[in-house]
Amino acid sequence: GIQVEQSPPDLILQEGANSTLRCNFSDSVNNLQWFHQNPWGQLINLFYIPSGTKQNGRLSATTVATERYSLLYISSSQTTDSGVYFCAVRGGATNKLIFGTGTLLAVQP
Amino acid sequence: DVKVTQSSRYLVKRTGEKVFLECVQDMDHENMFWYRQDPGLGLRLIYFSYDVKMKEKGDIPEGYSVSREKKERFSLILESASTNQTSMYLCASSFVDRSNNSPLHFGNGTRLTVT
Numbered sequence: 001g002i003q004v005e006q007s008p009p010d011l012i013l014q015e016g017a018n019s020t021l022r023c024n025f026s027d028s029v030n031n032l033q034w035f036h037q038n039p040w041g042q043l044i045n046l047f048y049i050p051s052g053t054k055q056n057g058r059l060s061a062t063t064v065a066t067e068r069y070s071l072l073y074i075s076s077s078q079t080t081d082s083g084v085y086f087c088a089v090r091g092g093a094t095n096k097l098i099f100g101t102g103t104l105l106a107v108q109p
Numbered sequence: 110d111v112k113v114t115q116s117s118r119y120l121v122k123r124t125g126e127k128v129f130l131e132c133v134q135d136m137d138h139e140n141m142f143w144y145r146q147d148p149g150l151g152l153r154l155i156y157f158s159y160d161v162k163m164k165e166k167g168d169i170p171e172g173y174s175v176s177r178e179k180k181e182r183f184s185l186i187l188e189s190a191s192t193n194q195t196s197m198y199l200c201a202s203s204f205v206d207r208s209n210n211s212p213l214h215f216g217n218g219t220r221l222t223v224t
Binding site: 031033035040041042043045048086088096097099100101102 | 142144149150151152153154157167168197199201211212213214215217218220
């Protein structure tokens, strides 16, 4: 099956800093999503982005499907951005969404 | 806005008990999924369903079963709970489309502890 790798595994930032999270996947995909899991365990859908670039406020994401990676950019980070960021992909005929192991982000005041 | 509701936020059960985790979605989604999340292992798919009364095994179905009697409801069943089933359980739903590119929407999760 498709392998999904995320980097870095964890990241500590000072408030106001920018960061880039990466997701590599091993095969072609037709669905890629970025999620933020807050400290209470809730998974929030950030982007649905099988290809191209999208922006939502301080967050943006780019997926280069031909090169099998996606990037999540966080600008001017805030303490509320803390949590785990997951990339998940779906490819071929399967309905299964395969998750990476996540990037744990801690934003310090 | 899509709403996926899991009936319990926290559950504590004893070894050997039968446990039901309930999930309801209000967007008429065909697909529904159960995942479990464990430290260092990420989210792993237990079972999914693409229609009423239809189900397919995910990556770790052992020790679990599911029920989908109505389109909006997908239940995860632990026939005889064991301590290694202590975990965070997450339900999700999505539309079906031919290209498999509908986004998933998750509930808030149920943190199950088996003692």
